[in-house]
Amino acid sequence: MPISSALDARLEELGIEIPSVAKPVASYVxxxxxxxxxxxxxxxxxxxxVLPETGKVGGGVSAASANDLARTCVLNGLAAAKSVIGSLDRITRVVKVVGFVASDPxxxxxxxxxxxxxxxxxxxxxxxxxxxxxxVGIAVLPLDSPVEIEFVFEFA
Structure with missing residues (x-):
């Protein structure tokens, strides 16, 4: 399959594949x-x-594992952005990241x-x-996920 963009080439170089957009688990897009x-x-x-791991960070989930899960959230966030702008090449800046970590007290x-x-x-x-x-550390996240992240991307 030919490389269609500079970002596709960068993702391939990093060994990253953007997944299909995750289906909402409630009433939202x-x-x-x-x-x-x-x-x-x-x-x-x-x-x-599927959530590869559930539970609280610092309890049953290690910080290192949660760090990897946060990376997976990025891939899902990029898939979500791509679903509305068509191409990730349109992203000109990552503006804001809001991360929630289900944390042991x-x-x-x-x-x-x-x-x-x-x-x-x-x-x-x-x-x-x-x-x-x-x-942000919080008591619990949907489906007992250890991590949830929101993104704001600027695009042209």
């Missing part, structure tokens, strides 16, 4: 456009429709978990992947 921004719904780390490493997403966005987009961010 995966992403919406407002002006030149794409806002995604919270992305869980689904892999082929004693766990305080939320920023390191969400670094999984931030680092991957930097690997994919370079300078355009540098973004504002929040990393």
């Amino acid at each position: 995966p992403a919406v456009i407002s002006g030149n921004l794409v806002f995604t719904s919270g992305q869980l780390p689904f892999v082929e429709g 004693s766990f305080t490493g939320q920023p390191a978990v969400i670094n999984g997403a931030s680092d991957l966005l930097g690997e994919i987009f370079g300078e355009a992947g540098v973004h504002a961010r929040s990393a």
Whole structure:
């Protein structure tokens, strides 16, 4: 299959494949456009429709595993953005990342978990992947997911 864009080439170089957009698990859409921004719904780390791990970070889920799950959320967020803008080549900047970490009460490493997403966005987009961010610890996430992440992308 021929490479259709510079971003496709970068993804292939990184060994990354963008999945199909995840089906919503409630009453919402995966992403919406407002002006030149794409806002995604919270992305869980689904892999082929299944959460690979559930539970609390710092409890049954390690911070390292949660960091990997945050990377998976990026792929799902890009799939959601692509579903409304057609091509990821249209993304000109990652504006904001809001990461939620289902945390054991004693766990305080939320920023390191969400670094999984931030680092991957930097690997994919370079300078355009540098973004504002929040990393929030909470009691529970939908379907007992350890991580959920929202994205705001600027596009042309």
